[in-house]
Amino acid sequence: MTFLALLIFSLILFRTLPIALLPPIDVPQIVIKVDYPNTSPESIEQNVLRPIREGMVTLDGLEDMESEAGSEVGSVRLTFDYRTQMELAYVAVNEKIDRLTNSLPNDLSRPRVVRINTNDIPIARLQVIPREGVDFADVSLLTENVIKKRLEQLDGVALVDINGRQDRVISVSPNKPLLAGLGMTESDLIRAIEAGNSELPGISVEDGQFRYYLRLASRLETPEDIRNLPVRGPSGNTVTLGKVAEVRHDLAKPTGFHLFQGREGLVVTVHKQTAARMNEIMPLVYEALELFKKDYPQVDFALTQDQSTLLNAGIRNLQTSLLFGGLFAFGILFVFMGNYRTPIIIGISLPASLVIGFAVFYFAGISINVISLSGLALGLGMLIDNAIIVLDNISRKRKEGLPLFEACVNGVNEVMSALISSVLTTLAVFVPLVFLSGIAGALFYDQAVSVAAILSVSLLVAFVLLPLLYYLFFKNESGQRSNEDSRVFLLLLAGYKKVYRLLFANRRWSLAILLLLIPVLLATVRLLEVEGLPPIEKFDSMVSIDWNEPINATQNKERILDLLDEEEGAYEWAESDVGLRQFLLHEGNNAIQQADLFLMFENAAQKEEVNARILRRLQGQFPQAAIEIQDAPNAFDQLFSSDRPFFELRWKDLASKRPVPVAKMDPWLASFPVSGWAKGPGLQKGASVVFRTHMEKLALYGLEGQQLVEKIQQLFGNYLITDIKRFGEITPILLVYEALDFQTLLRTNFLYGEEGTPYALDEFIAVSYDEHYKYVTADRSGIYQSLAFDTQLTEQEENRVRDWVTDKNLSADFGGQYFKDRETIRQLVGILLVSVLLLYFILAAQFENFLQPLIVIFTLPLGVGGAFLLLWLSGTSLNVMSAIGLVVMLGIMVNDAILKIDTINRLSKQYLGDKKGPGEALEMALYKAGEIRLKPIVMTSVTTILALLPVVFSAGLGADLQRPLVVSVIGGLTIGTFTALYFVPLAYWFLGSKAK
Template identity: 35%
Template sequence: MVKFLIHRPIAVTMAFLAFLLIGIATTVQIPVSLMPDIDIPVISIRVPSNEMPARQLENSVVKQIRSVLKEVNHIEEMKSETRDGTAWIELRFKHGTSIDLASIEVNEKVDKAMNYLPREMKRPEVIRASASDIPVFYLMVNKKQELITGNKEEFLQLSNFTSQVIRKRLEQLPEVALVDMSGLQYPEIKITPHAAYLPNGTFTISQLEQELNNNNIDLGNLLIRDGQYQYNIRFNTRLRDVSEIAEIPVNLNGKVVSLSEIADVSLQPQKPQGNIKINSESAISLAVIKQSDAKMADLKDELSELVGYFKEDYPELEFTITRDQSKLLEYSINNLGQSLLIGGMLAFLILFVFLRERKAPWLIGISIPVSLLLSLFFFYLFKLSINIISLSGLILGVGMMIDNSIIVIDNITQYRDRHFTLSRACEVGTNEVIRPLISSVLTTCAVFIPLIFMKGMAGALFFDQAIAVTIGLSISLLVSITLLPTLYRLFYSKAKQEKQKRRKDPGYYRWYEHGLKVVLRNQAATIVFVILLLAGAAVLARMLTTSRFPEVSQDEMVLKIDWNEPLTLEENNKRVNELMASLTTKPLYFIEEAGKQQYLLNSGEDAGTTENKLIVKAESPAGLSKMIKEFSTYFAGNFPAADFSFAEADNLFNLAFGKSDAPLIARFSHFNPGNKNYLDELSSLLADLDKNYHNSLQSKLITRQLILLETDPEKLMFYEVDNDELYREVKSAFNVNTVFTINNNNMFVPVSIGNSYQSVYQIIQNIQVRNQNNEEIPLSGLVKVNSGSGLKSIVAGKENEYFPVEFEINPGDFKTVSADIKTIAANHSSFDLTFRGSILSNRAMLTELLMIIGVSLLLLYFILAAQFESFVLPVIVLLEVPIDLFGAFLALKLFGVGINIMSAIGIIVMAGIIINDSILKIDTMNKLHDSGYSLIRSVMEAGHRRLKPIIMTSLTTILAMLPFLFQKGMGAELQQPLALAIIGGMLLGTLVSLYFIPMMYYLLRKKTGTL
C-alpha cells in the first residue's frame, strides 16, 4: 500500500485536501460548551403546603411520598428536607439511567401518593435537572443610587416595568430559552376597617367579606335567540381596580355608604418573604437561560448589545451582568488552546534540535494540523462538542500524534542513512513500523476503555475524553503511514542522490551506550534498585491524599447564613450590611438573596426570613481566601449561635458532579423523632460530641420558636362562638385574610382584609369575635397562648428521618474518630448511627480506580501477547508500569496534589504512552535477533536505533503537558494532576525503557533461549 501511495503524491494530497476542506467546514458547526452535553441524573420534587408546620408536613405528607418513591428503579440516593410550609425531595439516580423514563416513573409515583395525602393538598411539582437549567448570566436591575427615595411604590413600579418590558425584550433573543426572575415586589389591595366600627359591632369581618363577594360576581355567558339571530349576553360585575373596590356600597345599619368611608382601601406592596440586593441596594435578578443548541458566544454578544441599549434607553436604571458562565468557558477554552499551541511549538523546536534537518520538522508541522482538522471532522460525525474534557483529550492526542510522526520519519531517515534509495527507504521504513504503531495505538486506546465504565457522572464525562483520544490517535496513525511518507518522498525528491555519508552520532549516544553496558554488567544491583523504586511507590501512595476531584481555584463563592434567631427580613438585611462593612478585603460585588426566592427553576429548599445566601465575587482567589477568614472571625465574635457555611458558586461542573460532602457525616436516627423529648435528647447528644470534637464539629442544632394559639372548645361552646368566625378574625388580624384576586393590567392582585396591629400581644388583647347572639367576645378569653420549639429543618432519606452531624477531619483520623462517635452514640440508646461523607466515597472511588487500572493492564497484556505471539514478552513490557508509578507519585507529592480521578486518568494514560517505547524497542530487538544478530548485539543495536525516537517522543509528550502546570482557570487546573502524573511517569519511564527493559529482555532470553 505504501509503495502505491508514495508514487501518487497528487492523488494522496488532493484526497487529504478534500477531507481538510470538509473538516474546516464542519468546525464552525461543532457546538462549544463548558461540559459535555449529558443528562444530569437528578430529579427534584417540591412539596408546597403553606399552612402545615414542619413536623406535621413530614409525618402526614413527605413520609408518604418518600415511601412511594422507594419503588422507583435505579435510585442511588434519596434525600428530603422539610420546613414549615414547604418540603423538597431530591432523587439522584445511577449513571446510565434514562432520565426521561425516570421522570415519567416519578410522576406516576407522585400521582399514586396523592391518594394518601390530605385532599386540600396541591400536587407536588416534579422538576428534572438539566445542564441547561444553570443560567449563563444574571442581569441585576436596580435604581441608581441618587434616584432612590425610599418610596415603597417606586420599587413596585420597577418590578412591573422589569417584568413587562425588560424580561420580554430579553426573551425575544433567539438564543434565550427562558428568563427566570426573583426579587420582584407584587401589589395587593389592602382593606383596613376603621377602628371605630369593628369593636362597637356596627359590622363584622364576615359581613365585609360578603359585601366584597356580592360585588365581584361573574355569571358567565347566556345564549339568547331573537328570531333568526342569536346573541351572547354576559353578566359581569367583576371588580377591576382599587377605585372600584373603594366605591363598593356597604349597608351600615340601614344606611348605604361607600367602603372608603368605613375602611382604608389602598394599593400597596405585599409583605415580602424574601428580597435581592446587589451591593446593599434593592434589585431584581433576571436569570438568563440559553437554548440548549445555542452557542454561548452568540448569546453573550447579543446580550451585551441589548444591555447597551437598555442603558441608553433607561438612564435612571442600573444594569449589571453577574455570575457570567461564559467567562468560565472562554477562559478555560482559551487556556487549553494556549496550552495546545505552546506544547506544539516546544515539541516543534525539539524536532529541529534532534533531527538536525530543516525539512523533517516541517513534515511534522504539517501532520499535526491535518490530524487535528480531520479529528474535528470526526467530532462532528460522532456529535461531540468542544469542551474542556474533549479538548484535553485532543491535547493528550497531540503529543501522541507527534510520536507517530517522529517514529515514521526517523525510521525512513535511518534507512536512507543505510544507503537505501529514497523510494525504497520510504516504503521499507514505513512498512517496518506499521505493526508496532498499530499495536501502540491499540494499547493507548485500550487504557481508556475502562474509564467509560466508571460509576457516576465521571464515566459519562470522560467518555468524551476517551473518544477524543481514540479519534486523534486513529487519524494520526492514518496520516503517519499514508501522507507522511508521500510528503517525505516529495520533499526530498529534488535533493542530491549521491551516497550520503553516515552522520556522526551525537554525544548522548556514547553516554547511553556506556550506561547500558553498566546496567548489563550489574543486573543484580539494577534489580535491587528497581525493587526500591517499587517500595517507594507504595510508600508515596499511602502518603498521598485522596479526593474526588482536584481543587480548582475560585474567585467567587456562596456564603449561606442562618442567624438561628426569629428575625424579620429587615433585620436580616441590616446584619448582612454590617457584616460586609466589617470586611477589610472588599469584594468586586456581592449579591444578597435573603429569605424565599421566586425563581421558577429553584429546585432547592425555600429559605425563611432568618436565612441569607450571599454570592461574593472577589478580585482573586487569594482575596477570596482572606474574606472567608474574615467572615469566620466575624461570626465567632459577634454571632456565635449563627450557622454559616461556605460553598462553591453554582456552575455546570458542580451541577454534574454534585456538591462535595463533608469529610465525615454521622447520621443519627431516633426511634421516635416526634416525641416531646426528642430535641432535649438531640441537644444532649450534640453537647457530648462537642466536648470531644469542638474544633471539628461543623453542625449546630437549628430550631425555630413557635407561638401556639390553642382554642378552648368549652369556652367556644359556652360563648356560642363559631370556629370559622374566630379563624376569619385571626387571619385578618395577622393580615393574611385574602378574599379574592382581581386581574389588573395583566397582573393578578389579591384583595385582603387586615388591620394595623403591630404585635401578637396587641392582637390577642384587642381583637373581638362576634358570637351567634351578636355579642362581642374578647379573643383573649377564647384562646390559650403557649410557646414551643421544633427543628427548623427535618432531613430524611431512604432510611427515613435522621439528623446529620458533619465533622471536618483528616482521612487518617477516620478510624479513631468514628470509633469515638460510636462510643458516644452508645450512651444515647435512642439513636442509631450510620456514617457517610467524602472520606468513604473517596475510598470507594479509589477502589474502583484500582480495579480499572487492573483491567487496563489486563487489556494491554492481551494486545501485546497477540502482537509478540508470546506470553513472556508482554510481562517484560508491563513491568514498566508499576516502576513508573514512583515517578508519577513523586511528581504529585512535590506539587501538593493527591490521588483523584484526574491524576488516576493521568497514570492510566501514562501507562499507555510509555509502553509504546518498549514495544518498539522489543520489536526491533526481535527482528535483529531473528535476522542473525547475536543477543548482546541485537540489544545494543536496537538501543542505538531507537534512542533518538524514544527521547523525542518522551520530550514532546512531556512538553505538550508542561503548559498545564502554569496556566490558571478551571480547564487548566482540572488537567494539572493529569499532566503531573504523565510528566513524572514519563521522566522515569524513559529511563526504564532505555535501560531496564533491554536488561530484562537480555536476561530472560539468555536463560530461556527463546521467548
C-alpha cells in the same frame, strides 16, 4: 486531494459542533419542590411530602429518595440508577404527581418537578437594579414581561430564571373602631369584595337563533372599584367600603431579596440549550446587555459570574499546547535531524489531525467542552509521538540506502503493527473507566470518545499523510541521505552508550535497583493530599449564613447590608440572595433566615483578609449563626460537590414514626459517646410561638372553634380575599392589619357572639414559646434524624454508638460519602485490573509471547511513581487533573516501550537469520534497538515536556486547572524516558532470554 477534501469537510462540521462548559450529562436526579405559605415543617411533612414519597416508591430504577420539609417549603430528591432513561422518568414523576393531587391539600399549588442537568447551571447572571425613585414593581414587571422574553429569544438560550421579583397586591386595612361603631365586622368586608369579584362559570344564553356567552360586568379591576363597593351591615345599614377601610396598592410582603452592590434589585440567570455554543451565546448576551442599558435608562444593568471563562481557559490552554508543541517539536526536530522540512511536516500534520478529530466528534455526538478538550490534550501527546516515530523510521530507512518511495513504504510498514498496538493499549487503559458508576463514568465517556477520535486520526495521519508529505518534500532531493544525525544527537548517543555499557556490566544489580525503585516511588502517594479538583486561585468568595434566629426577610436583608457597609471598599462587587429564592431551578435549602453573599476581590490576599474579618465579625455579633465561607461555586463545583456528609449516623423512632422531641433529644445528645459530630438538618432547632385554645370558654360563650381559626388566619396569615385577573396578570386582594406585636393584636381583636357581643381573642388563647425542629428529614423508610462526622469512626467508636442507639430504642445505620467513595474505589480497582488484563492480552498478541508484555506492564509503576514524586516535590495534590496527566503520560510510555520491544524482536530474528548464536543475537539486538529508538524516545519526551512547561509558570484560572496535569506528565516522562532507554532492555534480557 482526498485529505484536503476531508479537511474541508471536517472544518464545515467543526462549525456546527456545540460548545459548552461541560458535557450534557443526564444526571439521574429529579427534585420535587413544594411551596406552601404559612405552613410549618411538620405539617408539610405529614400532609404533603409523606404522600408524595409513598406515591414515588414504585418508580422504575429508583435508587434513593430523600425529603426535607422546612418552614413554608419542602422538597423530595429522587435519585435513579444511571441506566435509567431520565426523559421517561421525568414523565412518570409528573404523572404520579397528577394522580396524587386529590391526596394533597386543596390550597397547595401543584408541586414543581425539576430535572437536574448540567445545563441547569447558569452561564451568566444579569443584575437588574432600579434607580432611585423608580417603582420596584414596575421594574419587576419589566423584567418578567420584557427582559426575560428578549433573552429567551436569543439563539441558544433554553431558560431564563428570575429571583428578587416583587409583585403588587391590593391591601385592604379595616378601620376597626369605625366598623365596630357601625355594627360591622371584617367578615362583612370580605363578603362584599368576594361578591363584587364574582364570575360566572361558562354560562351561555340563547337569543332566537343565536347563542352568547354570559359574563358579569361587575368584575373588580382597580382599588377605586373596591372602595366603591357597598358594604351591608347586620342591621341593614349600607356604607361604601372606602369609608370603613383603606384600600391601596402595595408590594407583597417580601420573603426574600436580591442585592447587588448593596442595592435591592433582581437577578436574571441565563441557561443555554444542550446543543448551543457557549462562545456564540455570550456575545449575544453582552449585546443584549448594551441594548437594555440604552432602552431602559431607569434601570442599571450588570453581568456577573460569566461561566464561559472556564471554557475559554480550556480553549486557550489547548491553543497554547498546540502553539508551544508545534514550536518545540519544530525546534527539537531541527536540532536532532538537522533539516527544516521534517519539522514543517509535523507542523502540517498536527492541526490536520485535530480538525479531522472534530469530525469524529460530530458523528459521535460529542460537544466541545472542558472534558473532551482534556481528552484532546491526551491525544495530542500520542499524536506527536506517532509522528516522530514514523518520520524517524522513514529517515532511517533512507540512511540504510533505500530509495525515497520504498523508504516511505517500508518505514511505515515496519512500525505499523507496533503503533496500532500502542493505540489499542492506551484505549485499553482508558476506555474501561467509562464503566465507572455515577457521574465519573458519565464524564469519562466524553473524554474516552475524544481520546479514541484523536488516536484513530493520529494513525490515519501517521500511515497516510506523513509518508505522503515526506515524499513530496524530499522527492526533488538528489541522492541518498547518508546522515541525518546532528551533533547534538551524536553527543547524546555517545552518553547513552556509556550509561548502557555501565548498566549492562552490572545488569543483575542494575535491574534489582530499578525494581526496588518501584515500591519506593509508589510510596510517595501516601504523602499526597487527595482532592477532587485542583485548588484554583480564585478572587471570589461565597459566604453562606443561617442566622438560626426567627427573623424575617427584611431583618435578614438589614444584617447583610450592615455587613456590606462595614466592608465597603474592601471588595470589587457584592451580590447577595437573601431569604427565600424564587428560582425555578433552585435546589438547595430555602429558608427566610438564610442568606448567600457573593464577593469579588482584586487579589487573593485581599480575599483572605476580608474573609477572616467577616468570619470574626459574624461569630462575635451572632454566635448562634451557622457560617460557611468558601470559594464561589462554579459549574465544576456544582457538578462534583456532594451535599452528603463524609460519615453519617441516621436513626429513626420506629415506635412513634416522628422526630424525637426536642426536650428528650437534648439530654440524649449530651450523653452521646463520641465527639466531633455536627447536627444534621433534622436536629437543627428554631423558636416558635404556641397558641393553646381554651375550648371550654369558646363553648361557654356559644362560639365555634372554626371562628377562632379563621380570625387567627386573618390576623397572621396574609389573608387572601380574592384575586383580580386581567390580561394574564393576577393581583391578590389581601386583608391587612396594622403591624403590631401579636399580644396586642390578640387583645384588640374580637370574636362576636350571636347577639353581637365582642370577646377579645386573648380570652381564648394562651401564648407560650417553644423550640421546634427547623427541618423534618425523611427517606423512603420514614422520618430520620442524623449526626454528621468529618472523619470515619473507629470500630470501637461504632460499637459505642450502637450501644447508645440500642439504649434509646432507636433504629439506626451508618452512611455518607465515605461509603460511596469506598464503593467507587472498589470499582476503580476492578476496572484497572480489567485494563491491565486487556493490555496484557493485546501485547501478547502483538509480541506472540506471554512474558514480554510483562516488561511493558512493569514500566507503568515506574512512570506513575515518577509522577507521584514530582507531584509531592512541587506541593501538588492528587486530583482529577493530575489523574488525567497520569493517563497521558502512561500512553506515551507504553508507546515507547512497545516500539522498543518490537524493534528488539525484529532485530533478534534478523541476527538469528545471520547465523548468530541466541545469546549474541540478543545482546546485539538490545544494543542496536537502543540506538535506533533513542532519537524518537528522547525527541518525544523532550518535545512533550517543553510544550507543557510554560503552563507550570503561567498564572490564571486555566493554568491553575492544568498545572497538576502538566506536573504529572513531566514527572512521569522524566522517569519514563530513563525506563524506556534502560529498564526495557534490562527486563528484556532477564525475561526475554528465558522466553527464548
